[in-house]
Amino acid sequence: MTIAPSSGAGNNTFTGSVILNNGNLVLDQTNGAPLGSASNAFVINGGTVQGINAALTIANPITLGGTFSFVGSQNGTFTGTLGGAGNIRIGVTGLATFQNAISAVGGITVEGFGAPSALTLSSTATLNGTTVGSTSYSINNSTLTLDNTTANATRLNTGATMNLNAGSLVLTTNSAINGAERVAVLNLNGGNQISFNTNTTHSSRLTADVVNQTANGTFQIITNNLATLGGIPGTSNNNNVFFSNLSAANNINGVLPYGFAIQSTGSSNGTGGWCATTAPMALSP
Amino acid sequence: MLQDFFLQLRRQIPRGKRLNHGRRWAIAALVWVSGSGVASAQTWTNFTNSGNTWSTATNWSPGLPAFDATTVLTFDSTASNVGFYTAIADGATTYNVNQIVVDGIAATTLTNNNAAGTIRFAGTNPSIAINGAATLFIVNGTGTTDLTLTNSGLGIVGGGSGGVALTGTIGGSGNLTINRTAALPYYVGGG
Numbered sequence: 001m002t003i004a005p006s007s008g009a010g011n012n013t014f015t016g017s018v019i020l021n022n023g024n025l026v027l028d029q030t031n032g033a034p035l036g037s038a039s040n041a042f043v044i045n046g047g048t049v050q051g052i053n054a055a056l057t058i059a060n061p062i063t064l065g066g067t068f069s070f071v072g073s074q075n076g077t078f079t080g081t082l083g084g085a086g087n088i089r090i091g092v093t094g095l096a097t098f099q100n101a102i103s104a105v106g107g108i109t110v111e112g113f114g115a116p117s118a119l120t121l122s123s124t125a126t127l128n129g130t131t132v133g134s135t136s137y138s139i140n141n142s143t144l145t146l147d148n149t150t151a152n153a154t155r156l157n158t159g160a161t162m163n164l165n166a167g168s169l170v171l172t173t174n175s176a177i178n179g180a181e182r183v184a185v186l187n188l189n190g191g192n193q194i195s196f197n198t199n200t201t202h203s204s205r206l207t208a209d210v211v212n213q214t215a216n217g218t219f220q221i222i223t224n225n226l227a228t229l230g231g232i233p234g235t236s237n238n239n240n241v242f243f244s245n246l247s248a249a250n251n252i253n254g255v256l257p258y259g260f261a262i263q264s265t266g267s268s269n270g271t272g273g274w275c276a277t278t279a280p281m282a283l284s285p
Numbered sequence: 286m287l288q289d290f291f292l293q294l295r296r297q298i299p300r301g302k303r304l305n306h307g308r309r310w311a312i313a314a315l316v317w318v319s320g321s322g323v324a325s326a327q328t329w330t331n332f333t334n335s336g337n338t339w340s341t342a343t344n345w346s347p348g349l350p351a352f353d354a355t356t357v358l359t360f361d362s363t364a365s366n367v368g369f370y371t372a373i374a375d376g377a378t379t380y381n382v383n384q385i386v387v388d389g390i391a392a393t394t395l396t397n398n399n400a401a402g403t404i405r406f407a408g409t410n411p412s413i414a415i416n417g418a419a420t421l422f423i424v425n426g427t428g429t430t431d432l433t434l435t436n437s438g439l440g441i442v443g444g445g446s447g448g449v450a451l452t453g454t455i456g457g458s459g460n461l462t463i464n465r466t467a468a469l470p471y472y473v474g475g476g
Contacts, residue, residue, distance in 0.1 A: 001441050001463050002450040006425040012455040014434050023441070023465030036455065047463065 002052070003035070004028030017041040018060075020049065026072075030054045044068045044086070051076055064088070064104045070096050083133075090119045090142070105133040110167070111140035120145040132157050137183070139167025139192075146181060148174040148204070158182040162208065164219065166190035171206060171239075173198035173227075178234055182207040186243075188217035188258070196239035198227040205233055207242040211250055213258055220260040229261055325350060326357040329372055332391065338375040354408030356382045362389030362419060369394065374426075377401035379433070383408035387447065390418045397426035397453070405433040405457070415443035415465070425453040434459030441465060 001023050005012055011032040018035050020043065027034040030053045035042060038059040045065040050072025057077045062068065064086030070076055075094040082088075082098065087106040090096045097120040102108075108131065110119045119142070131137075134157050137144060144167070146155045152174040156162075162169070162183040173179050173196070186208035196204055221241055223229045231238030243250070250256055327350040331337050342349040350356045362370065369392035374380050377399045383406070387393050397403065404423070406412075415421060423432055431453025438460035441449050455461070 001448060001465060002452075003455075004450060004452045005454065006452045010454065013430070014455045014461070015458045016434060016438065016460040019460055019462040021462065021464040023463045025463055036461075047465075 002026040002028065004030070004052070005032035005034060007031045012036040015040060017043050019043040019045070020047045021045045023047045024071075025049050026052050027056055027058075028052050028054065029056050035060050038080075042080075048091075049076075050074065050092070064106065067106075088134075090117045092117050094118070095120060102131040103133045105135065107136035107138060108134050108144075109138040109140065110142040110144050111138070112142055117142040118145065119143070120147050131155055131160075134160055136161045136163060138163040138165065139169060140165045141167065143168040143170060145170040145172060146179075147172045148179045150174075152177045152179055154181060156181045156183055159184050161185040161187065163187045164189065164192035164217075166192060168193045168195065169206075170195045170197055171204040173202050173204045173237075173239075175199050175202060178202050179204035180207070181205070182209075184209050186211045187214060188212065188219050189214040190217055192217065192219040194219060194221045194241060196221075196223040196227055196229070198224060198237055198239055200226050200237055203227065203234070203237045203239045205240045205242065207244060209244045211243050211246065213250070216258070218258045218260070220262050222262045325353070325355055326359060328359040328361055331372070332362055332370045334370055337371055338373045339380065340376050344372070350382075352378075352380050352382065354381055354383055357384040357386060358382055359386045359388060360393045360419075360421070361387075362391035362393065368392070371396060373398050374402055374404055374428075375399055380404045381407045382411070384412050384414065385421070386414045386416065387419050387421045387443075387445070388417045392420050392422065394422040394424055396424045397428035397431050400427050400429060402426075402428045403430045403433045403456075405435065406439045406459075407435050407437060409437065410440060411435070411437050412440040412442050413449055415441075415445040415447045415449060417445045418447050419445070420448040420450060422450045423453055424450075428453070430454050430456035433457035434461065438462060 012034060014036040017040060025047060040060050042060040042062045043065060044062060046067065048069040048071045051074030055075040057079065059079045061080040062078065062082045064084035067087040067089055069089040069091060071091040073093045076092065077097045077099065079099045081100050083103040085105045088108045090110045091112060093112055095118045110117050137160060149172050160183050171179060171181065194206060198204060221229060223239055227237045227239050229239055233240045327345040329344060330346050331344040337344065350358060371394040374395065374397045382404060413421065425431060432451065432455045434455065434457035436459050440462045442464050444466040
């Protein structure tokens, strides 16, 4: 099912909801808005959504009654609210960006069909782009970026589980305020990466209450060259990862045996002893 | 209601010429059917891309559709007319339809070549059903609004492998519901 207003047609003008129960909905935004009025509700109870010929920007409010699967090869930016009860599954071979609050209750999975996907939770001028209702985040051979460049926000549900399955989690810091994210459980499977993309004045912090290792899973923490890895939290541009409730197996003489810390050239090691610069990772004092 | 009709009919016919019981029921049934809004179904017959206008009665079997809220238009291309074909809604009118059914294998294009014309889905549960391999294109014509929704909405249904592509302007007021049961093509258009 393709909705693709042609060059002479322009925007679709109908008012009403677009309800996707089943099937592959292909949207072409090259010449006009395929979903009609921007206030039209986009209800997704199943099926898949993809762009074609051009990147998609969807302003319509989205309500989930099932899984929202965004696939294909075109990037998608979703600027409207996203609520309801359902999962979000990003399978695009490109980038999906959610710029507004996600209040939907369900899990968010980023996974590629043949190629890695990328999902960015960002915001414009206000504190939005949060995912307070999400129960889990699964990053499968893909990337999830929490982008605070424009506005700082807590974007993850503190009670949720983060599953990194050869995944990459990126925290981008705002230039005026420190960022902080927390999840209840961090499950590691395969080789994973947590990246801090920060600036010279402010930092980000990631806290996981519980960390679990599956099938010899590992992770590395990396910063860009403007930042410090470790150091006193909340001070300057010191980025930190905290595990607040480590099991004995994860704390062997003060070392987390399957975590590595890497600093990019030009960055510096913190002096507070919160992280070491090389593997294995020393735990905080 | 039928009983009332019989009584009226009986009073207007001289006693000696009144119909027997069976004939009365037959006539009543005809009257009932003709006025009860039973769907009118027409099948497109012109796959030549010539003289292919909706207003031409011979392009439809068994004849020109009524174009009302019960009209079902079937586009059933067979192996003898493979390829693609176009059917042109040519009138300066609102073509009311309830269902468009595409059963065949040839790409089917519907377009509107009259600025004042539109295809309007009306009646109970309006739908476009794709039951075969053919993809249906409703393309941008010269009409201001190529496809008009009503409060009854429009459902895109069917388990055929063909797709539906709406490239004209969709106007009106109503929900557009996609409920295809075909396999999901992830990386290709249509579907």
